[in-house]
Amino acid sequence: MSGAHGAGLFKQPKAVFAVAFACVVSFMGIGLVDPILPALSEQLHATPSQVSLLFTSYLVVTAVAMLGTGWVSSRIGPKWTLIAGLVLIVVFAAAAGSSDSIGGIVGFRAGWGLGNALFIATSLAVIVASATGGFAGAIVLYEAALGLGIAAGPLVGGLLGNLSWRGPFFGVAVLMAVALLATITLLDKTPRPAHKTSIAAPLLALRHRSLLTMSLTAVFYNWGFFTMLGYAPYPMELNAIQLGFVFFGWGLLVAFFAVVGAPQLQRRFGTAPSLYGALGFFALLLLLIGLFTGNRVLLIVCVVASGIVVGINNTLTTQAVMLVSPVERPVASAAYGFVRFIGGGLAPFVAGLMVDAWNIHVPFVVGAAAVVLGIAALTTGHHMLRDADARMRAEQAQHTETESTGEPAGHH
Structure with missing residues (x-):
């Protein structure tokens, strides 16, 4: 059954692949700057804390702009929202590459974050609506794109960054322009939602305990994740290409465990136990990085191994958010994205303040403690996740039955 499911994963309408490709390039933007930070x-x-603002401006603007994505999408339709987001990313990525100051790059990364918000929140909804293979298959496809983007970003950033620090920014602008053309030509006009979404809808959605629980877990997890992403490159003392390969290895594990590992763990243990294990392992890795920051080999091993956790966590939390939320999926995605990226955006900035005030060990130890708080938050929603697992199994069984009975009619 799993083999059939895996084969069906790649039998998708061309529009799904167009949006998935754009997702790959969009998520390249997260890890792309990692090899060029030093x-x-x-x-x-610029000091490391000033450079960390590249993450902060990008992610905090992404977070706040997430609140308005449903409002925009419900008025101009998902396709035009995707196109608007892609255009903004192309323009601001190219502008960042043309800048001559750290302040300019930080500012243009903020504009890039606005485009990213319009794109990310809408792309997930479009893939879920357009993909074949059921809801779970659509999420795995989305996370596969995310994983590939996160894996490719540091490698492309390292290779282009070895030529010039401007290279990665111009590289994203070119690739996003290709993704923009693919989206315009391959994605059919998407119907506007039946009703217009209020700009307050994502914030109001956080009143639901299920969505708030998953969002708080994500804040604490992302605090640890972006602390690692923003500060681990400095003590490694590697050049851009070497850093690119370290984070490429990390990204490959992200992709593999997002697509293969997470669904298997979920089937065997359930969503909540799988997330407890993944987050506990991540907290341990962050603690080791914090305690042994001067040990380059251990630092590299811990960073690469954290890709296992990131892959599992990304797939299972995205699925859980969509399943437990009692609101429309685009609204749930925007609300979750807002809270998640706020945590991710503030973490590198606060880490910089901690390094300036104390030393480079402190942010990683604090990051480990934050992830433990995330586990504590998640335990309050254990029953809700167990019920969501049962609903998803029922949906998959129904989808499999529909496919098997409808096969002759739909066969070409």
Whole structure:
């Protein structure tokens, strides 16, 4: 059954692949700057805490803009929302590459974050609506795109960054322009939602305990994740290409465990136990990084191994958010994205303050403690996740039955 499911995963309408490709490039933007952080710090005479604002401006603007994505999408339709987001990313990525100051790059990354918000919240909803293979298959496809993007980002960033720190920014602008053309030509006009979404809808959705529980878990997890992403490159003392390969290895594990590992763990243990295990392992890795920051080999091993956790966590939390939320999926995605990216955006900035005030060990230890708080938050929603697992199994069984009975009619 799993083999059939896996084969069906790639039998998708061309529009799904167009949006998935754009997702790959969009998520490349997260890890793309990682290999060039030390180079930016050195060449633009900026402190690591100033350079960390590249993450903060990008992610905090992404978070706040998430609140307005449903409002925009319900008025101009999902396709035009995707196109608007892609255009903004192309423009601001190119502008960041043309900048001569760290302040300019930070500002243009903020504009990039606005485009990213319009794109991310809408792309998930479009893939879920358009993909064949059921809801779970659509989420796995989305997370596969995310994983590939996260894996490719540091490698492309390292290779282009070795030529110039400007290279990764111009690289994203070109790739996103290709994704923009693919989306315009391959994605059919999407119908506007039956009713217009209020700009307050995502915030109001957080009144639901199920969505709030998953969002708080994500805040604490992302605090640890973006602390690692924003600060681990410095003590490694590697060049751009070497850093690119370290994070490429990490990204490959993200992709593999998002697509293969997470569904298997979920089937065997359920969503909640799988997430407890993944988050507990991540807290341990962050603690080891914090305690042994000066040990380059251990640091690299821990960073690469954390890809296992990131892959599992991304797939299972995205599925859970969509299943437990009693609101429309685009609204749930926007609400979850808002809370999640706020945590991710503030973490590197606060980590910088901690390094300046104390030393480089402190942010990682605090990150480990934050992930433990995430586990505590998640335990309050254990029953809700167990019920969601049961609903998803029922939906998959129904989808399999529909496919098997409808096969002759739909066969070409």
